[in-house]
Amino acid sequence: MMLKTEPFVLNIGPVHPSTHGVFRMRATLDGEVIIGLEPVFGYLHRGIEKLAEERTYGGVIPLTDRLDYLASMSNNLAYVLAVEKLAGISVPERAQYLRVIMAELQRIAAFLIAVGAFINDCGAFFTPFLYMFREREKIVDLFEMVSGQRLLYNYMRIGGLSQDVPDEFFPALDRFVRQMPAFIGEYERLLKENEILLARAKGVGILSQEKAVNCSMSGPVLRASGVKWDIRKVDPYLVYDRFEFDVPTGSVGDCYDRYRVRIEEIRQSLRIIKQAMEQIPSGAVKSDVPHLIHPPAGEAYAHIEAPKGELGFYLVSDNSIAPYRCHVRAPSLMNLTTLREMIIGWKIQDAIIIFGSIDITMGEVDR
Amino acid sequence: MKFEHYGIGIAKGLTVTIRHLFRHPVTVQHPEQRLNTSRRIRGNELVWSRDRCTGCATCAKTCPQGVIQIVTSVDLVGNKYEVAKYEVDTGYCISCGLCVESCPYGALFMGYAYERAKYRRNELVQGKEDMMLESGKKQPSGYFYPEIARELPRQTLLVERITEKA
Ligand code: SF4
Ligand code: SF4
Numbered sequence: 001m002m003l004k005t006e007p008f009v010l011n012i013g014p015v016h017p018s019t020h021g022v023f024r025m026r027a028t029l030d031g032e033v034i035i036g037l038e039p040v041f042g043y044l045h046r047g048i049e050k051l052a053e054e055r056t057y058g059g060v061i062p063l064t065d066r067l068d069y070l071a072s073m074s075n076n077l078a079y080v081l082a083v084e085k086l087a088g089i090s091v092p093e094r095a096q097y098l099r100v101i102m103a104e105l106q107r108i109a110a111f112l113i114a115v116g117a118f119i120n121d122c123g124a125f126f127t128p129f130l131y132m133f134r135e136r137e138k139i140v141d142l143f144e145m146v147s148g149q150r151l152l153y154n155y156m157r158i159g160g161l162s163q164d165v166p167d168e169f170f171p172a173l174d175r176f177v178r179q180m181p182a183f184i185g186e187y188e189r190l191l192k193e194n195e196i197l198l199a200r201a202k203g204v205g206i207l208s209q210e211k212a213v214n215c216s217m218s219g220p221v222l223r224a225s226g227v228k229w230d231i232r233k234v235d236p237y238l239v240y241d242r243f244e245f246d247v248p249t250g251s252v253g254d255c256y257d258r259y260r261v262r263i264e265e266i267r268q269s270l271r272i273i274k275q276a277m278e279q280i281p282s283g284a285v286k287s288d289v290p291h292l293i294h295p296p297a298g299e300a301y302a303h304i305e306a307p308k309g310e311l312g313f314y315l316v317s318d319n320s321i322a323p324y325r326c327h328v329r330a331p332s333l334m335n336l337t338t339l340r341e342m343i344i345g346w347k348i349q350d351a352i353i354i355f356g357s358i359d360i361t362m363g364e365v366d367r
Numbered sequence: 368m369k370f371e372h373y374g375i376g377i378a379k380g381l382t383v384t385i386r387h388l389f390r391h392p393v394t395v396q397h398p399e400q401r402l403n404t405s406r407r408i409r410g411n412e413l414v415w416s417r418d419r420c421t422g423c424a425t426c427a428k429t430c431p432q433g434v435i436q437i438v439t440s441v442d443l444v445g446n447k448y449e450v451a452k453y454e455v456d457t458g459y460c461i462s463c464g465l466c467v468e469s470c471p472y473g474a475l476f477m478g479y480a481y482e483r484a485k486y487r488r489n490e491l492v493q494g495k496e497d498m499m500l501e502s503g504k505k506q507p508s509g510y511f512y513p514e515i516a517r518e519l520p521r522q523t524l525l526v527e528r529i530t531e532k533a
Contacts, residue, residue, distance in 0.1 A: 059431030062463035127384065134393055138525045145522055148409035148477065148510045154463050162468060163511060166406070168521070175526045190383040193376030291429060291469055 007035060010348070014043050018121050018352045021362025025339075025351065032347045037340045044366040052326035057083050057293050058158060060326065064313075065152035067328060068364040070113055073106035073143070074306040076156035081237060081302035082313035083158050087295035092287055095160040096238045097280040101173070102143075102155065103238075103304070104269040104276070108180075109139040110307030111220075111262045111269075114359035118259055119191060121356035122200050128191060135183055138176050145169055158293065160286030173277065180270055184263065201255040205342040205354035208253060215338045218331050219309025220261045221358055225253035231305040243275045255357040262359075292321045308332050308359060328367055332360035393525060402523040404481065406509040406516040409462045412478035412493065413455050414507040416500040419474035422448040426466035426475055434459040435466060455498065457483075458491035467511050476500065476507030479519065 013024035022043035028036035048067060052060045064075040077099055084091060091099075116132030140150050146165045147155040155162055191197055207217070212225040222229055230247045232240040248264030250257025295317040303312035309331025316325040335358050342358075343351045395402060422439035438452035467475050485491050500507060509516020 055431050056429075058465065059429070062431055062461055062465070131387075134525070137393075141522070141524045141526065144405040145407070145524075148405055148407040148464065148508065149462065152461075152463075154465075162464070163407075163513075166513075166516065172524050172526050179526060179529070186383055190380040194380050195373055195376050198376070291425075 005030070012348075012351070014040075018356065020117060020356070020360060021365075023360075023362055023365070025343075025355070027343075027348065027351065029348065032349075034343055034346060034348060034351055037343050037351075039336060039339055041336075041362070041365050044362045046367065048367045049326050049328060052323055054322060056291075056321050057087075057295070057323065058291060060323065061156065061158075062152065062154045065154055066363060067330065067367060068110075068306065068308065068311075068332065068361045069151060070361050071106050071110045071307045072151065072153045073102045073155060074110075074304060074311060076153065077103050078302060078304045078306065078311045079313050080156045080158050081304065082300050082315045083293075083295070085302050086298065086300035086315050086317055087158070087293050089159045089289055089293075090287055091160055092284045093239075093281050094164075094283045095285040095287075097276050098161055098165060098285060099156065100238050100240065100243075100276050101273055101280075102146075104272045105139050105142060105173075107269045107305075107307045108266050109136045111266050112136045112139075114220075114307070115259060115262050118255075118353070118356045118359070119197070121352050122197055124191070124194075124197070128187070131187065131190075135180070138179070142169065142172060142176065145172070157286060157289070159289035160284070162286075164285045170277065173273070177270055177273055177277070181267075184266060188263070198256065200350075200353060201259060201357070203252070204255045204350050205346065205357060206252060206254045207338055207342055211338060211341060212253065215334070215341075217309065217335055217338065219305070219307070219335065220258055220265060221309065221335050221338075223248065224250035224257035224261045226251055231303055231310055235303070237302070237304060239276075240272075242279065243272045245271050255353055258357045258359075294319055294321060303329065306331055308361065308364070309335055328364075330364040330367060332362075332364040336360055336365060393529065403520045404479075405522045406519040407511075408477070408479060408481060408508050409464045409510055410478040410481040410508055411460070411462055411483050412457055412480060412505070413460070413466070413498055414476040414478050414500050414505040415453055415495070415498040416474040416476075417450070417495070418501060419472050420450055420453070421472055421474075422450045423471065425469050425471055429469040430466050431463065432459050432461055450495070453495045453498070454492060456492045458488055464510055473512070476512060476515070477510040479506040479508040 008029045010027045010029055013019040014022040024040040026038040027034050048063050064079045065072040067075045112132040116129040119128045143153050144150045147153040207225050209225045212222050226249050228247050228249050245268045248261050250261050297319045299316045301314045303310050311331055312329035314327040315323050318324040342354050424437045427435040427437050434456045436454040439448040439450050467477050
């Protein structure tokens with residue numbers, strides 16, 4: 001006798017610890033295997049792009065903090081770069097170096113969370129996550145020192161930075177840079193060869209090279225699929241062309257590769273910070289920019305390599321004090337578009353890992 | 368997946384965990400033990416100087432949230448306008464610090480305090496008297512004022528508290 005079966009629809013989220021925010025996956029299951037998936041988002045929509053249209057150019061910067069709240073510095077940077085391009089404002093050398101240092105520290109902090117949360121999803125419940133948070137805390141301390149807040153930094157300004165770093169910043173940064181490699185080594189000992197992690201992540205959720213390129217993936221997800229594409233190399237902004245660093249890539253494009261690429265990226269970011277600390281000149285950190293700027297009518301797009309991928313701001317100006325249109329090319333949203341392809345055919349417990357390995361922030365997806 | 372010697376990786380990882388047992392904790396017991404915050408902390412209140420403020424309202428125009436309300440006298444009192452009302456609804460304030468940076472007369476400061484929860488929403492609206500620097504009750508933070516920052520206690524940093532090599 002044949003048992004009659006029918007697909008079962010399961011809602012994962014929106015309030016579920018492994019959805020990293022308020023995200024909902026509407027999965028159609030055949031037994032344990034996922035045969036259909038519909039990502040549902042929009043629960044965190046705050047209309048940031050629209051809000052930006054009624055604020056002055058400078059007043060939008062605190063809003064950008066709230067996009068990817070785990071990488072506020074990167075958001076600040078992408079936005080001010082777009083405005084500077086639009087208005088043709090130059091930035092002093094020291095500010096450019098400090099921006100590089102901040103952006104790279106932010107990348108490390110965001111990768112630490114990404115990896116920690118991913119390992120958490122794999123079942124290592126919170127121990128590695130908290131090790132990661134301890135290391136991130138050191139970076140957050142530094143950010144707190146320069147900007148006064150721990151999450152929403154609002155540190156970059158049009159034409160430079162809000163203020164120069166205090167005297168105690170560079171000694172502390174130096175200590176951090178010296179402590180961090182030992183921590184990475186320890187962390188690699190903890191998990192790199194862990195059989196449970198290997199069994200759960202290796203070969204799971206493969207994203208082929210063609211698919212990754214076709215779906216305009218970026219960041220570690222793209223590089224894990226074996227594409228050597230890093231905005232810092234292909235379209236250098238700030239002073240990135242003066243630093244030596246490698247672009248780590250994966251070979252297969254599975255969850256394990258994405259995890260490995262992120263760890264490698266931390267090492268490369270440390271390398272950049274070290275070089276920037278040696279080269280940094282002294283001088284002003286902000287060029288003379290009035291509080292209200294009126295960029296000439298036109299449009300500009302600036303993109304940076306944010307922790308999650310290519311983060312771009314597209315601004316249209318009509319020569320008034322506020323942007324006429326502001327659009328954010330959010331890497332989290334773009335990277336989410338391949339979720340269905342990656343998950344279909346895998347079991348429900350793999351879905352959590354695959355989703356975790358993309359590393360998204362809902363604030364950026366919904367905006 | 369097939370493994371030749373299952374468990375080696377896990378054992379290696381456990382050595383790291385075990386070593387953590389003998390380390391000093393990095394956390395502190397908060398209300399009793401306190402770490403120093405940043406000298407530039409953008410606390411959730413503003414400090415305003417009655418003597419320096421000229422009522423120019425640059426801060427109100429800069430505020431992206433539009434939460435600063437200023438009413439000044441119509442006529443000059445002495446050589447400046449008298450500020451009749453200076454009110455900030457800190458419930459809407461996002462502590463961005465842009466008002467402090469924009470003040471041309473150095474009359475506005477971020478607050479150094481950070482535990483400022485209130486029971487009622489209307490208590491969040493801070494008036495002239497609540498924010499006044501001259502009352503001596505408020506400690507301004509060093510945000511944008513390096514000379515104030517120098518006086519404040521040094522921030523505790525985790526990088527300095529962890530000294531042992533991992
Ligand atoms: S800190 Fe920001 S939001 Fe708060 S009053 Fe000042 S400018 Fe407005
Ligand atoms: S900008 Fe400064 S001087 Fe002007 S009204 Fe505000 S606090 Fe007073």
